[in-house]
Structure formats: structure tokens, C-alpha cells
Amino acid sequence: MNIVRPRLMDCRWLDLCSGSGVMACEAIERGARSVTAVEKDPRCASICERNLKDVAQSGSRRVDVTVVKRDLMNWLQQDWRQEGFDLIYFDPPYDGGLYAKTLTLLANQKWLQPDGLLICEYRSDQPLDPGEEWTEVDRRRYGSSSLVLISRPERCRRDGTGSRQPRTDPEA
DSSP: OTHHHHHTTTTTEEEETTTTTTHHHHHTTTSSSEEEEEOOOHHHHHHHHHHHHHHHHSSSSSEEEEEOSSSSHHHTOOOOOOEEEEEEEEOOOSSSSSHHHHHHHHTTTEEEEEEEEEEEEETTOOOOOOOOOOOEEEEEETTTTEEEEEOOOOGGOSSSSSOOOOOOOOOO
């Protein structure tokens, strides 16, 4: 969360494969104005919803909280016409085979604001290649888990969210 701290105030946060919602709770505590969490497991989704609402109600400002109890792939295939998210956190089951398809679906619609950031958590010993549709902004290793922060290639923002400068394709 410290990496994206400059982006959290008043952001729209999307938490994919949210589990208990711990990352979305952190986003609320650090200033997110809107949080949407997607979790297919009904029990986890209920826990997530309770956690998010409790954290949102404990603060002094209004936070919009939405928990989507659906399969991630089905939800992402909808025709998204709402405002894009400023930050998307994606922490799927590591062996669930969701990375490539999810990144493609997120790239093909306006899920992410043009200057938004997608944060993907993955197993450190299985490096994640975000593909041609994304530009790597930063990559961090935390023991057995790692994060890659990516953005759309046409809109890489340089605001101190990481130690590496974004790379862009000179042909674009």
C-alpha cells in the first residue's frame, strides 16, 4: 500500500479475487472513495462484504462499497460502461490459470482509467509476464510472493509510485 499511497486518496479501487477483502479494507482506510470487490466463493464474499462495510462505517467520510459475488471471468466479460477504476488489485489463486485471460479482458475494455495502475500479486518463483497490452511500472518481491505494477502503455504516469521508470514502446 505504501507503493501506491499517492494514488489512494479519493480513488476508485477494484479488488479482483478479493477473498476476505483485506486489501480493499486497507484502501478504504487510506482514503479510497469507492471500493468494488469481486469474489466468487459465497462464504468469502459474505465475509468480505461484512469487513468492507465495517471499515467503511468506522470512518468519518462516505465510501461506496460494492461486493460482486460472481465468477471473475464472467463478470469481466460484461460490457463495462461505467467509470474506470484508478487502482485495480488482482490476487488470484496462484495456480488458477487466471492471469493471462484476466489481463487481456482488463486491457480490452475500460476497466482502468487511462492513468490508472493494475497491481498483480503472483508466486515469486513463477514470474508474471503482463504481455504486450501492458507496460511494467514496477516489480517487487516479498519472499514467496511478488507484485508487478502495470499500466496501459499509452498512459504511463511518472508520479513516484515505484523505483523504476515506466518503459514505453518507442513505436507507439
